[in-house]
Amino acid sequence: MKHKTKNGNTFIQNGSIIDFVSKSKNVYSINMKSLTCSCPDYRFRKAKVGGICKHIQEVLEIITGEEPDFKSFIQKDNDPIKFIDKFSDEKLEELKMKGEIIERKGKLEVVE
Secondary structure (H helix, E strand, C coil): CEEECCCCCEEEEECCEEEEECCCCCEEEEECCCCEECCHHHHHHHHHHCCCCHHHHHHHHHHHCCCCCHHHHHHHCCCHHHHHHHCCHHHHHHHHHCCCEEEECCEEEECC
16 A cells, blocks of 8 residues: 655555655665664664654654654653654754754753
8 A cells, every 4th residue: 555644755565564765766665563664864873772763753653643752752851862863853853843842951841
């Protein structure tokens, strides 16, 4: 089954394996059972810290219909580097632009 993400990327699901096609036509293989991705960000960075890349994140949002609980993560650990390692710098910037979080004195804070 073929899906389109909110960012204009597409993915094709074949059981637990997903072929993720970015707007720039890069193709990455995602294993939904192990939550792994063949992209360089996941292989060389996120896998080492138990995080997920933006490709896995986009697919999860489509399949589950909801985003990961970023605010709870920040409330437990407000270190921006750990947030970026777990999720992505793109997601951090997106949440800051939406006004949902702020960064003050090197720490993240949820805007209530």
